[in-house]
Amino acid sequence: MARAVTTQRKTINTIFAWAVGLLIFFPILWTILTSFKTEATAIADPPVFLFFDWTLENYAVVQERSNYMRFLWNSVIIAGGSTILGVIIAVPAAWSMAFVPSKRTKDILLWMLSTKMLPAVGVLYPIYLLFIKLGILDTRVGLVVVMMLINLPIIVWMLYTYFKEIPGEILEAARMDGASLREEIIHVLTPMAVPGIASTILLNFILAWNEAFWTLNLTAAKAAPLTAFIASYSSPEGLFYAKLSAASVMAIAPILVMGWFSQKQLVRGLTFGAVK
Amino acid sequence: MGRITLDKVSKSFGEVEVIPPLDLTIDDGEFVVFVGPSGCGKSTLLRLIAGLEDVSGGEIRIDKQPATHLPPAKRGLAMVFQSYALYPHMSVKKNIAFPMKMAGIPEAEQERKIADAAAALNLTDYLDRRPGQLSGGQRQRVAIGRAIVREPAAFLFDEPLSNLDAALRVGMRMEISELHKKLATTMIYVTHDQVEAMTMADKIVVLRAGVIEQVGSPLELYREPRNLFVAGFIGSPKMNLVTGAGDLMQGAATIGVRPEHTAASKTEGRWKGVVGVSEHLGSDTFLHVHETGLAETVTVRVGGEFDANHGDTVYLTPEEDKIHRFDGEGLRIA
Numbered sequence: 001m002a003r004a005v006t007t008q009r010k011t012i013n014t015i016f017a018w019a020v021g022l023l024i025f026f027p028i029l030w031t032i033l034t035s036f037k038t039e040a041t042a043i044a045d046p047p048v049f050l051f052f053d054w055t056l057e058n059y060a061v062v063q064e065r066s067n068y069m070r071f072l073w074n075s076v077i078i079a080g081g082s083t084i085l086g087v088i089i090a091v092p093a094a095w096s097m098a099f100v101p102s103k104r105t106k107d108i109l110l111w112m113l114s115t116k117m118l119p120a121v122g123v124l125y126p127i128y129l130l131f132i133k134l135g136i137l138d139t140r141v142g143l144v145v146v147m148m149l150i151n152l153p154i155i156v157w158m159l160y161t162y163f164k165e166i167p168g169e170i171l172e173a174a175r176m177d178g179a180s181l182r183e184e185i186i187h188v189l190t191p192m193a194v195p196g197i198a199s200t201i202l203l204n205f206i207l208a209w210n211e212a213f214w215t216l217n218l219t220a221a222k223a224a225p226l227t228a229f230i231a232s233y234s235s236p237e238g239l240f241y242a243k244l245s246a247a248s249v250m251a252i253a254p255i256l257v258m259g260w261f262s263q264k265q266l267v268r269g270l271t272f273g274a275v276k
Numbered sequence: 277m278g279r280i281t282l283d284k285v286s287k288s289f290g291e292v293e294v295i296p297p298l299d300l301t302i303d304d305g306e307f308v309v310f311v312g313p314s315g316c317g318k319s320t321l322l323r324l325i326a327g328l329e330d331v332s333g334g335e336i337r338i339d340k341q342p343a344t345h346l347p348p349a350k351r352g353l354a355m356v357f358q359s360y361a362l363y364p365h366m367s368v369k370k371n372i373a374f375p376m377k378m379a380g381i382p383e384a385e386q387e388r389k390i391a392d393a394a395a396a397l398n399l400t401d402y403l404d405r406r407p408g409q410l411s412g413g414q415r416q417r418v419a420i421g422r423a424i425v426r427e428p429a430a431f432l433f434d435e436p437l438s439n440l441d442a443a444l445r446v447g448m449r450m451e452i453s454e455l456h457k458k459l460a461t462t463m464i465y466v467t468h469d470q471v472e473a474m475t476m477a478d479k480i481v482v483l484r485a486g487v488i489e490q491v492g493s494p495l496e497l498y499r500e501p502r503n504l505f506v507a508g509f510i511g512s513p514k515m516n517l518v519t520g521a522g523d524l525m526q527g528a529a530t531i532g533v534r535p536e537h538t539a540a541s542k543t544e545g546r547w548k549g550v551v552g553v554s555e556h557l558g559s560d561t562f563l564h565v566h567e568t569g570l571a572e573t574v575t576v577r578v579g580g581e582f583d584a585n586h587g588d589t590v591y592l593t594p595e596e597d598k599i600h601r602f603d604g605e606g607l608r609i610a
Contacts, residue, residue, distance in 0.1 A: 169359050169361040170362075170363065172328050172361065173361035173362075174374075175349060176328075176353070176354060177349070177378055178349035178378035178379050179349065192363075192364060
């Protein structure tokens, strides 16, 4: 017998879901609201929620004080570049692990993932020194490489999971049909894995966009992305909540919009393979 | 041309030897069926020929050319998989064109060959569809089309009909047989279904645990099985293998009597027994008879009009000149 879902139960579920959703979304909502307040309203006690004098002043000040477009462009290059580079490296790696596994494949995958468990600060010093030696401190190239390395385990792991779902016989058929390894990957494997590759790219773009530790530590002015842009508004002479909020909204807006439009793809990607 | 020679070919996965050294020659234009129970190594053997698995020892020659270490694409063989293995993101047309595209065949010639293959396989109306929009039988035809256009030295079929329903399987069986008659190209066909083997093959290779038990035409295997395994495997229903049949034994350890070579009567005969299960197919009825004084249940084929049901008494008489005799090792006594 199918489980009976009464209207009442449905209503309760809906309310509960909305409550959880709002709870998670609230900090972002609060940031957006604060960005439209004056500095005085922003720290008002008790806090004002909706009924205040809305102002765009903070955005004007932020625009005036810093070159938003330069930070944005750096973010795009670092997040985009590291993701594309990562995928190019990860596709063959994931191919070999998914279709010609050895006894150690599982161990290698786990070992790769385990590097993500290492606190980043543990390797900051050596990487910082390397960057100085190589002369790539505060360059986009340097950050693209570091970001790519940071996210590579996740990219490989995700692609591996998608590739596992593709029947090996299809690739064998391609081999019988005369495809070389390169042709097999380009004409058969990649097109079949497009949904998986797309959500991998999406997720890693977001991760790289939001990454603050390395971008803050390895950049100063030239290659600084939006994370550094936000950080520059938490100044030692006191927090300007309204301006900080305005800067944050400007930093997260592009990725938020992108995430909104691709959420279906993203959810599908993250749950792919979970259900047979 | 498609003459394939296996010379002491063996295959091990790690420590486990799945195919001990094995010799086999497949002549040009032959329809050869590898048959055996699951896990007998028949698919592995096919994959060794295809080049999808590396041999552990021995040599494979295709048209006298050494092919042991050639990659699959260079062997000039085409394969049809059990799962069809079509490219789901390509239309039927592109699926069929794929091997020609890889071989760099000019577009115009590709078009012509696709049209020919589609006409031969009744796929003309479906060329623009994706595999996902086709039925199982149509998908298998696309897979065959993709194999045909390559004009291979030999076709390899890996249980191609197992995923189809029974009615479709009979139809496709005929289509593949007709295709073989028309193309006269070597075909190697793997199946666990001995009916497919009997109906399609020029030559059957019976395998057990990686070892060839017997090679021969379907009727040779049926009439003169070399050992007990082949005797029990070929023929449906299975041959009755009987151990304690008195003077019929004539020194054999086991004798084999096919259900169709045993007469049944309600009044008289050599063995008196009681019907257990009777399977009525309409044209024929198979009676499984117990309490005959033999240790084994005896299966017998009678006409559809023979009226016998559970619990009835019947008398069975084997045709003496069609009894197969085997020694203690299970080998046929000439």
